[in-house]
Amino acid sequence: MKGIKVFVISDSVGETGEQVAKAVLSQFRPNYEETVIRRFPYTRTEEGLTKIIHYASVKGAMVIYTLVKNEMRTLAATLCTEQGVHGIDVLGPVIGAMDNILDEAPLEKPGIMHQLDEDYFKKIEAIEFAVKYDDGRDPRGLLQADIVLIGVSRTSKTPLSQYLAHQRFKVANVPLVPEVDPPKELFQVPKEKCIGLVISPEKLNFIRQERLLALGLNNDALYAQHSRIEEELQYFNRIVEQIGCQVIDVTNKAVEETANRIIRHLHEQKQ
Incomplete structure (x- = not known):
């Protein structure tokens, strides 16, 4: 190519x-x-x-x-x-x-x-919001967000949050880990505002192995093993079923494509 x-x-x-x-x-x-x-x-x-x-x-x-x-x-x-x-x-x-x-x-x-007009300030506010409430840092932001993204590690939650922030959406995201209960605030978010991000086990395995290598670590760590990935994805499925939210498969999708699907989903819900 x-x-x-x-x-x-x-x-x-x-x-x-x-x-x-x-x-x-x-x-x-x-x-x-x-x-x-x-x-x-x-x-x-x-x-x-x-x-x-x-x-x-x-x-x-x-x-x-x-x-x-x-x-x-x-x-x-x-x-x-x-x-x-x-x-x-x-x-x-x-x-x-x-x-x-x-x-x-x-x-x-x-x-x-x-120029420093109202729209510009909205964009800056959304970007700052995405940074503040990235990776589940403060669950209080979930109830203030326009969009809440949930998913296992390495499903593009942070890049998506930033991309959507540039479109003036306030976005918070929460990583789902089997050993950690999601914050109670997550289950108070209207389901139409919550988006689950899922990815194929094979793609996730590849991404995590590459991530470990980039960090100078052994790529056969538990984090990248198929059994661990399957466990995390099963846990993800249980949580999204409990919430009843929309799920988007991000396997081989560009951030822009996923973001556009999320925006269309929000517009459809409003209509």
């Missing part, structure tokens, strides 16, 4: 360019296999832009840029052409079309979308 590197250059945080890159890459690599996406945010000088595109040339990466200033977009296009880099201007064509329709010059002010 051919690998691909994508550099996202932005004069703001680069979120728009990264989402465009992921949306397109998912059509070729649904699980983002052999892909690298790297953001270069707050690129607002010609010198910085020149260095990044040269680096992209050296690394054989394509470039997606979201730059609001016309001279910076022009420079990016010129540099990409000169250095043989595949460059994609995401905002330029839309700004040009909007300019023609409105007959107004754009402000060309980077970061307007991320």
